[in-house]
Amino acid sequence: MQHDSAISYLGSQRRCRVATLASKTPNLEPLGFEKSSHFIIRVDNRASNGKGKVEMKHGVKTARLASIEGQPTDSQREDLSLAEQARRSLRRDITQGVLEPGQTLKLEFLKGRYGISFSPIREALTSLEGERLVVSSPSKGFKVAPLSEEEMWDAIETRILIDCEALRRSIRNGDDAWEVQLVSAFHALKLAAKPWDTGRLAQEAEELLELRHLEFHRSLIACCNSSWLKQLSAQFYVQTERYRLPNLRGANNPYAPSKPIKRDVNREHADLLAATVGRDSDMASALLAKHYRDTGNMIAAAINARQLPAKEVS
Structure with a gap:
């Protein structure tokens, strides 16, 4: 199936079907539709101005983004162990390249960066080693896993x-x-x-x-x-x-x-x-x-x- 035929599958009948699906879904109130370059789709019900148009609310994304990227939100932080907080923060910084491949992960540096004591940080590093994000050796300690x-x-x-x-x-x-x-x-x-x-x-x-x-x-x-x-x-x-x-x-x-x-x-x-x-x-x-x-x-x-x-x- 080529692109045009794939998109044409979402033609007038498909548009009606998506509209019907939206009306059937309890947590998605029908507020209108937004036209894309390919077909008419229903916009997610993030916020409405009351006039049948739907707006995407960008300001509410901060807490959700923090959670997905690995950094716990304030409401979640108190429910997480210190080791889990350290693991999520380390994972985020490794994934984003803040902690670079091959970089030595000295405990004193990590304690100052994350405000967490040595023991939870060691536990977090051991966990991340299991995820292949960190490597260790008896003589050199922990490092960010290299990339190739x-x-x-x-x-x-x-x-x-x-x-x-x-x-x-x-x-x-x-x-x-x-x-x-x-x-x-x-x-x-x-x-x-x-x-x-x-x-x-x-x-x-x-x-x-x-x-x-x-x-x-x-x-x-x-x-x-x-x-x-x-x-x-x-x-x-x-x-x-x-x-x-x-x-x-x-x-x-x-x-x-x-x-x-x-x-x-x-x-x-x-x-x-x-x-x-x-x-x-x-x-x-x-x-x-x-x-x-x-x-x-x-x-x-x-x-x-x-x-x-x-x-x-x-």
């Missing part, structure tokens, strides 16, 4: 195996409410990507874009009915984000007009959505695999363009 192109492709190909199987199951099991959730997540992602139209994206808007991107991909596999697949998917998401976030920011971001490798990521997501709600498992899986591999090619190009030496913090 070979390791990246291994993680990407393993993620493809997991997420494509989860997507197939989700397509098979997904109900009407799942379709509505998925369409809404896609539209929220597309709205979050709009600032790239001008080539300028503030840090807050870029963080929101990352959040919406994660929500869309989570929605794709939400109905796989396997906690193991979801857990493995989340784990390999973190592994691949270690490569993507530090290397595909700013001009290298896949949404940036000036990116070195030309891609239409919005179109990729639209095609993936069309194949998924069209219940075409083969097409959806192939598009998802290509989506991941294309991102891998962009990361590899960025890594080869700039090889940063590991930094040691004393």
Whole structure:
């Protein structure tokens, strides 16, 4: 199925179906529809101005973004052990490249950074070693796990195996409410990507874009009915984000007009959505695999363009 035929599947009959699904879903009150470049979809009910139009509320994303990226929110912090707080903070900083590959993780430095004592930090580092984000040796202590192109492709190909199987199951099991959730997540992602139209994206808007991107991909596999697949998917998401976030920011971001490798990521997501709600498992899986591999090619190009030496913090 080509792009045009995939999108045409969401023609007038599909629009009516999505409208009907929205009216059937208890937590999504019908407030109107927003026209995208591909088809008419219902906007997620984040906020309404009372006139039938729906607005996306960006200001409420801070706590949710903190939670997804690994940093506990204030309300959650008191319910987490110190070791779990340290693990989430370390994981976030490793994933975003704040703590660089190969960087020595000295306990005194980490205690000062996170305001947590040695014992919980050691426990967190041991946990992250099990996630392959940290490595240790008896003589040198803990370091951020190194990165390599070979390791990246291994993680990407393993993620493809997991997420494509989860997507197939989700397509098979997904109900009407799942379709509505998925369409809404896609539209929220597309709205979050709009600032790239001008080539300028503030840090807050870029963080929101990352959040919406994660929500869309989570929605794709939400109905796989396997906690193991979801857990493995989340784990390999973190592994691949270690490569993507530090290397595909700013001009290298896949949404940036000036990116070195030309891609239409919005179109990729639209095609993936069309194949998924069209219940075409083969097409959806192939598009998802290509989506991941294309991102891998962009990361590899960025890594080869700039090889940063590991930094040691004393």
